[in-house]
Amino acid sequence: MAKLRLHRKREKILDRKAGIKPGTLLVPTESYKPRFFLMSFSETLFEETELQNYKELMLRVKAHPEARHWIDIRGYGDQTMLEQLVADFGLHPLQMEDVINDYQRPKVEEFGTNRLFIITRMLRWSPEFKSLIDVQLSLFTGDNYVLSLQSDYGDCLDPLRERIRVGKGVIRSRPTMYMAYAMLDVVLDYYFPVMAEIGLYMEELEQKVLRKPSKNTLTEILNLKSELVKLRRIAWPERDLMNEMLRMDEDVIPDSLKVYFRDAYDHAVQLIDLIENHREMSSSLxxxxxxxxxxxxxxxxxxxxxxxxxFIPLSFIVGIYGMNFSREDPETGKVFRYSMPELYEPYSYPILLGLMGTLILFQIYFFYRKGWFRSF
Structure with missing residues (x-):
């Protein structure tokens, strides 16, 4: 499965046409059909619905100009809709091109008056395939809306939706920039369970190494190291994104909101520390x-x-007695007194076997006393 996802990402890169006009929208052939979700709310108003098409979505948004809107579009499989988005919300075609080519690094760009274009990456850990699954989340902020776009139908923002539904906290009374912060905060919060699952997986790999190391275990460790490198490539730009938002002017992000972005920045720094610790642990594995x-x-x-x-001394003994030295000269009948007279003794064979057996027992006892058998 992990290889399949990598293959699809490579296909997306290969599908991009070299030399085409910048800002040209080329929708990937495997893109999902778009689904349209809208949450409109204020201190006294709340409406949530899934719309059938883009036209109904815009009619609902225009029907409540006094409310704040979370326009949630999931799926890119309609080029006409994307072009209409660019026209209706005053987006730059290059920005929409970054949205569609959805393997961008996290970043933030200011465009227009008090408007931001933000790219972040949502993560989850696949216990089945032992790999990271990341999906790009693109955000556009306006005076009374936050427009979010993503390629998949599922995401990690359900806790935020529930907070808006039940009216918990101050999110309904805050400006839309606070809602953008809340989305980024939820995305970052989901990085920590991912790190916890990776930590548990590393403990599992450690036990495998200690019990019975194998080439498959080494392959799993190396795959995990590559996933941690990928995670690091995502986390550092996330930290830079928060840092850049903290440096923005007061008219873009008020100081009253920067304290929240500073907290998210601290979370990104903690995340990077965890990633570095996990990378060191993977190297230790x-x-x-x-x-x-x-x-x-x-x-x-x-x-x-x-x-x-x-067997070395036994081989030595056998080698000596395997030499064909005759005791008697066959021609003259002369007896050689030093030519292994024991070969002709009636009990020489069992005596030699007993000597060799005694030597074996002595060696085993000697090795035991030296402690050679204790680690077996």
Whole structure:
């Protein structure tokens, strides 16, 4: 599955036509059909509905100019709708091109008067495939609306929707820039459960390495390291995004709201620290794997050394008595007194076997006293 997602991302990159006019909207062929959701609210008003088409959506928005609106569009599979969005909301075609080519790094751009274009990335961890799944979330802020666009139908913003429904907190009475902050805050909050799941997975890998290291385990560790590199490439721009919003002018983000963005910036810094710790731990897992494999090889060599040490003196004895030195000269009948006279003794064979057996027992006892068998 992870390979399939990577293949699709490569297909998206290959589908981009080189040399075309900047801002040209090319909708990927696998894009989902768009779904339109609208939440309109104020201190006294709340309406939430899913609309059938873009025209109904705009009619609902225009029907309540006094309210604040969260315009939530999921799916890019309608180029005409995207072009209409550019026209109705005064967006730049280059911005919509970044939305469609949805593997952009997190960033924020100011356009128009007190309007922002924000890209962030929503993350979740796939326990089945042991990989990160990230989806781009694009936000456009206006005087009385926040427009969000994403390629998938599912996201991590349901807690925020529930807060708006039940009227918890001050989100209904705050300006739309606060709602943009709330979305970014929820996205960042979901990074921490992802890090917790990665931490549990790393503990699982550690147990595998300690119990029985294998090449599959090493492959899993290396895949995890690549996922952490990917996570790091996402988290650092998220921190830069928050930092840039903190430096914006008072007329764009009031000082009363910057305290919230500062809190989100702190969360991004904590996230980066966690990522760096996990990267160090993944490197330690590789070192642990190599150490365990080396120890395992040492144990194998130890067994082979003991076996060789036992058979070397036996081979020496057998080699001596395997030499064909005759005791008697076959031509003259002369007897050679130093030509292994024990070969012709009636009990020489069992005596030799007993000597070899005694030597084996002695060696085993000697190795035991030296502690060679204690680690088995």
């Amino acid at each position: 590789v070192e642990l794997y190599m150490s365990m494999v080396s120890n395992r090889m040492n144990e194998i060599m130890k067994v082979l050394t003991i076996i060789s040490s036992i």
